[in-house]
Amino acid sequence: MNLFETTLRLKGFPIQEAKKRLAEIQKIPTTDYETYVMDSRQKVFDYHLRENPFYQSFIGNKTIKKWEDVPVLTKSDLQTPLKQRLSNGFSNKNSYTSKTSGSSGTPLFFAKDKFCHAMTWAVIINRFGWHGVDLDASLQARFYGIPLDFKGYQKERLKDKLSNRYRFPIFDLSEEKLEEFLSVFRRKKFDYINGHTSSIVLFAKYLQKKNLLLKSVCPTLKKCIVTSEMLYDTDKKLLEKQLGVPIVNEYGASELDLLAFTNAEDEFQVNNETLFIEILDKNNQTVKSGNPGRIVVTSLYNKAHPFIRYDIGDIGVLDETSTLKKPILKKLIGRSNDTAVLKGGKTVPGHTFYYVTKSIVEEDGNVKEFVVEQTALDAFTIVYVSEVVLSAKDLKKIEVALSKYIGADLNINYERLEVLDRNNRGKLKQFISKIDRRNEP
Known part of the structure; x- marks a missing residue:
C-alpha cells in the first residue's frame, strides 16, 4: 500500500x-x-x-x-x-x-x-x-x-x-x-x-x-x-x-x-x-x-x-x-443564493452580472480579475485588478451590455485595486450582495 x-x-x-x-x-x-x-x-x-x-x-x-x-x-x-x-x-x-x-x-x-x-x-x-x-x-x-x-x-x-x-x-x-x-x-x-x-x-x-x-x-x-x-x-x-x-x-x-x-x-x-x-x-x-x-x-x-x-x-x-x-x-x-434583487422585485442570478462584464473587460487582457458587488437595489460596484484604469469607452460598453441583459437605470461604480481579497481558504467569491448588511440597524 x-x-x-x-x-x-x-x-x-x-x-x-x-x-x-x-x-x-x-x-x-x-x-x-x-x-x-x-x-x-x-x-x-x-x-x-x-x-x-x-x-x-x-x-x-x-x-x-x-x-x-x-x-x-x-x-x-x-x-x-x-x-x-x-x-x-x-x-x-x-x-x-x-x-x-x-x-x-x-x-x-x-x-x-x-x-x-x-x-x-x-x-x-x-x-x-x-x-x-x-x-x-x-x-x-x-x-x-x-x-x-x-x-x-x-x-x-x-x-x-x-x-x-x-x-x-x-x-x-x-x-x-x-x-x-x-x-x-x-x-x-x-x-x-x-x-x-x-x-x-x-x-x-x-x-x-x-x-x-x-x-x-x-x-x-x-x-x-x-x-x-x-x-x-x-x-x-x-x-x-x-x-x-x-x-x-x-x-x-x-x-x-x-x-x-x-x-x-x-x-x-x-x-x-x-x-x-x-x-x-x-x-x-x-x-x-x-x-x-x-x-x-x-x-x-x-x-x-x-x-x-x-x-x-x-x-x-x-x-x-x-x-x-x-x-x-x-x-x-452557480449558487442559488447569489442573486441580485432589483427595484420592482426583479431577481437576476448574480453570475449574470459577472459573465456579462467578463465578456467585455477581458477583451484586451488589461483586466486580470474582478468581482461584482451589489450595494443597493440599483447600485453595483465592479472591483477590478488591471494594468491601467478602465477607459471611458470600456465603461460605456459595460453599462450598455448590463442595460441590455439586466435592465436600465443601474448605477455602476468602479474600484481598482492592486489585489482582490480571497477568503481564508483562497476562494474568490465573484458576486457579492451587500444589501442585507447595509440594511441592518
Missing part, C-alpha cells in the same frame, strides 16, 4: 475496504442500477430516522409514503451544535469532523463516519485515476490558500509532504509572486496542477502576457484540475492554450463528496456511486433533464450525520443523455 493510503488507514479510515466497495458498485449492471440507488437511499433514510434524534425531530409527524415526501434539508436547518446532530453511537472522537469554507454564508460544521470518509477518498482516487494521476506518485502543483496560524500552517505543510504536493499560496498573486511561481515550474517536474480556478486563470494570464506555454517550461506537466469556483468556457480555453495540457473540472462539497468530475470523454460526470443527486424546482419536484433546478443531494454512506435530500445551494442542469448509471451535469450555473 502506498504512503497516502497508509496514512488514511493509520488514522482509522478503511480505505482498502472503501475502494473494494466502490469497485463493486461500479460493476453493477445498468439494468440493476436503479435497484441499487433506491435501496441505498431508503436504507440511509431508515437508519437516520431510527438512530438520529435530530433527524427524527426534523421529520416530526410528517407522513412519508414515497421518496418525494421526504422534506428537503437546508443549511439553515443544520445551524445547531454538531453534537446535537450526530447519530447514536457517534462522537467527535470516532468520526471525521470538519467545517465548510463559509463562502456561501455561515460555515457548516459536519461529520462523517470513518467508512463514509474513506469512500470519499476512494472516489477521489478513482476520479484522479481517470486522468492518470496517482495521489501518491504524481507530483502536484497546488494552488490553494493555507492557514496562517502556526498549528494550522504546520498541519497543512505536513499534509502536503505526505500527499506529494508543492503548495503555491494564493493570497498574494502579484506579478512578482507569479514570477516566483514560474521559476518553481522551471525547477520541478510537476505531473499536474490542482487548485482554485481563479488563481490558476490569473497565472495563465501572466503566462499569456509573457508569451509562454507552461508545458514548454515544465515538460512533465500532463493535466490541470480546477476546483472550488466556476469554470467558464472562456477561462477553460485560456487555460488550455497557456498551460498546454487538458483541463479537468472538479465540483465538490466538503460536507458530502465529489459531486461531478470531468471524465475521459470530457463530460462532467456526476458521482452516483456514493451520492444520489436530484435537480428540483422551487416546489421540490424533479425537473426534466435539460432544465435548471436546485441541486439536492443524499449521502448514501454517511451514518454519523444526515445529509438526506440536502439542498447544497447550487443550481445545475442535467444533460438530456443522462442515465441513472451515468448522469452528466450539462451546466453548473
